[in-house]
Amino acid sequence: MFSANIKNTLTVFVGSAKGGVGKSTVTLGLAKAFKKRGFSVGVIDADIHGPSLLTLANFEGRHVFNSAKKIVPLLHDNIQYVSIEAIVPKHEAIAWRGVMAGRAIAQFLKDVEFSPLDIILIDLPPGTGDIHLAVCQQTDPKGAILVSTPDQVAINDTIRFYNFLKRMSIDVFGIIYNMVHLSCPSCHHSINLFDNAQLSGLNELKILHKLSWSKDLSSDFDHIIQELCHHDHFSKFCIS
């Protein structure tokens, strides 16, 4: 278990077994929205093979160790970041086998020391393998937010991830559909980016939001927090 004063910290996964659907974008958007509400937020980029959170957050940095030999998260815009990207040389290809990658992330998470936090969001890589198992064991999340594009290929992978979470006894707070539509910059007509008429398989999940293809999604993340607030675990994050 990573150390910090995490007793009262809500730990939440953001994931989908599908790559490129917006998991990191959602993690970062939510982190900023929680911070804007005055909460202390930590994010973990658990993607050993393709870390991207620092790039998305538009900064660089290297982790240092404190006097207790623990990894100090990077503080940027008042959010604490932890990423393998801040340990390995830039653009280095990590060619570890699954078991080794799992052990590495477990050790890495064990060695991190956050300052006190209200919430930690963990951005998971695609798939359901050793890294996911290791992160589950190491972090004890209270639940997960799923992210998928509204097409059957992505949804099928997201169902796999959902089933993996069930096997790990991890609750799901709901699903965010991403890149659902695009507003035409000239006529503002809304264009569906996927043929999402007949999707099946995740109907039992609460839809937290449908994100459009856009450069500025900040108000959408405020809306998602309002939706999450209906869940007991998020009650302290609600605006009364």
Ligand SMILES: Nc1ncnc2c1ncn2[C@@H]1O[C@H](COP(=O)(O)OP(=O)(O)OP(=O)(O)O)[C@@H](O)[C@H]1O
């Ligand atoms: N709603 C959106 N509008 C515009 N661009 C988006 C949106 N969602 C994601 N993107 C962009 O799409 C790309 C993929 O998104 P992101 O990295 O968040 O996906 P991911 O699921 O984390 O991918 P990976 O599986 O590689 O970790 C990024 O360049 C991101 O900026």
Ligand SMILES: [Mg+2]
């Ligand atoms: Mg990602």
